[in-house]
Amino acid sequence: MKQTVTIFWHRRDLRFDDNAGLYRAQKSVESNDSDTDNAVLPIFIFDREILDKLPEKADARVMFIRDNVQKLADHYREMGSDLRAFYGHPLDIWKALLDEYDVKAIYVNRDYEPYAIARDKAVADLIEARGGSFHHFKDQIVFESDEVQKKAGGPYTVFTPFFRTWKKNLAERMSTLPNGEPVSYYLKPYPNGEYTDRLLQTKDHQPVPTLDEMGFERADDFIPPDHVTTGLIKNYDKTRNYPNMEGTTRLSVHLRHGTISIREKVRKALALNDTFVKELVFRDFYSNILQSFPHVVDAPFRPEYADIPWRNDEAEFKLWCAGKTGVPIVDAGMRQLNESGWMHNRVRMIVASYLTKHLLIDWRWGEGYFADKLLDYELASNNGGWQWAAGCGTDAQPYFRIFNYDSQQKKFDAKYEYVKEWVPEYGTPDYPAEPLIEHKVGRERALDVYKTALTAARE
Template identity: 40%
Template sequence: MGNIIYWFRRDLRISDNVGFFNACNNGKSIIPVFILDDNILMDPDVGKRRVQFMYSCVKNLDKELEKIGGRLILRRGKALQELKKLVNQYDVESIYFNRDYTPYARIRDKEIWEYFRKEGIEVKSFKDTVLHEKREIVKGDGNPYIVFTYYYKKWINKIKDNILPEIKKIEIVEGVDALDIAKLDSDDIEFDYKNTYRDLVYKTVYRYIEDRDIPYKDGTSRISPYLRFGVLSIRKIYNDMISLMGELEDHKKRESIQGFIRQLAWRDFYFQILYNFPYVDKESFLTKYRDLNWENDEKLYNTWCEGRTGYPLVDAGMRQLLKEGWMHNRLRMIVASFLTKDLLIDWRWGERHFKRYLIDYDLPLNNGGWQWAASTGTDAQPYFRIFNPISQSKRYDPEGIYIKRYVDELRDIPIKYIHEPHKMPNKALDYPSPIVDHKRQRERALELYQI
């Protein structure tokens, strides 16, 4: 009997992994492989911090496999070429993997599918990354939803897949040569998915609606990096949340969990948008905004990247990104609005910067978020909704706790001036005055969108 290659990609776990479960229950020996894809790793916009975090996930996966009798085979190169080598060297009859939905992944997987099918090798893919994919949720005419509210109404009532049984033991093909996993450089990256998820289940989710927009409370789930690389199962998260709701009588807590579940639906929504409208990777979803006359001032852009705009909350968010490879979700919206509608810079510039630094960067979600903020995307905020960075600061960080955490120059400033330090009299600060006037830029942004 031939062996099965199980190709791990963005599903770096063995628990509740649809493709891996099917491979292991086929009665064949397994070659568990992860390929360091040069087409991805050599992209100049793929940040080092995210790569190191991925290495941490790979190391964890290897440890998990070892517990059930396996070890991860690590290869580096172009995916098709490395799979060819494994098929040619070992008695392989099938290649299994879970689906990915980015334009690059779809082209790569189609090429792999077509090549091995001609060679008589079975290729099977599975849904694992999302709760609902592709065109599972469509309108009555068969077209995909482009308005979230309508999508969500159908999404919330559609039956979700159950969690799969645990895999206790696997049979692996012995003697497969591999790269040394121990040499993957991930020493300075925090990897704590078990405690992060435990905090979500037992603490964060009960106050999610109340705290998620308050950056200094850090009431978001923090599970996004682990979802990005598939260390956590989206089905387990959903099913755990439903179970929690079933145990609660407290209406406020139930409402909070429902709010969190709604975010899972947003995730599925953006995945299906990218799948059905792959052009959004490079272009605005709304065709009428594809030719906006962005000013794209490089000096202003670099100042935004560095967190030196003179707007404290914006700068705190940008500095958190540089320092931690992560940014609070409310801040992601604020800094995106500031770049596009205060600085009049193309949303793609901001998206690229996030790609370089975010550990949890995920094309469907990053793209959807940026186009939402820029009013160019599906179901985006109206172009005339422009965040006032000072009002946002006063509302979401009234005492400047978050600002002082990330903007060192403002740690000793009186609360009275924390949101507008340039107004503080007789005080020399090593902190810039606002690089633009928000009121004036708002007027110019409204003119920009009048096309």
């Protein structure tokens, strides 16, 4: 006889504690099936639809995910259960699972990227056709797009009023959720640990696929810790803009893969530093934009920016990618990205501005390069950041405000400490004497090209 199960599918939530969808799966077994042998089976799928497209075999992201799936599997095993991890195409895996088990329901946390939405719809159709059900929950952000709306209805497209309403909503919900709800106030963690008896008990442990079995290799390990000091958060507003300091949290990789809970971080941040809360809310903002305006994935948010005649000089793009533009802060940023898989936010803004304005290269080229290299790559924030820099996004700086890289250098890395860390030949004859394009010349050219294209688009 087949084992009856409710499957919880981990994706961007590689943790056991404070996991909304997992909690609901555990509770569903309690409420509906106490007299059956139904139990929660957690799974993870190393998705070949994604992995087969990665250009490098030594990809630190795949390594990070695999390490954390192993940790999760070990944790489930300590509780007498197991996490079954598969390598393949999700629909094939699901068909096999539905044959192997009597699957009553599938539980997941929502993922808002177009690929994930289509994948989940196909899986939902599959189980529903066999009489089971598919349940999805909010977990990776605090508010979804239908929860932060303008007074007159509709999504915000400017961050500041979005943030104001976000905070108002939070304050209201913290006080009005009725007692007895699983979260008695809004950001309280889901108590997954209280329901371990609902997990499928098994000694039949199957190993998590190795990197080698999936065609990958170990990469340089550059993953920052998943906790930060109170001091860092308290001082965040004073330190966050200086790339030579350890002044930001580097939590982005963990937030990306759900190895930490956003609710936990917001809860702590609320008591410590409003600027830090604001940055966490930027994640919600860009996710909301992606949910409400999915066209941003491959087109500018503002349609009048669709026909900018980008120069798209391939040789210049290569120099930008390699950190050899002759602009010290741009080169330092690109080398930090290439060598460590992370770049400081201030410098992300500077390199993106330089590519799109000074070099007049399509923001999608830069977005794609970041997607290949960033350990914290996520579609919504990356797309939002690039469209902001190119001037074509929601809450974008106007096209005529063009970052002066010399002033940025003076303001945020006055002693060139960051530059010297990543560009050791800076200040020697080996470093280019001139930038690819000088600020004033690049600025004038960008203004001219943008203005002409926008005027034509508005006529």
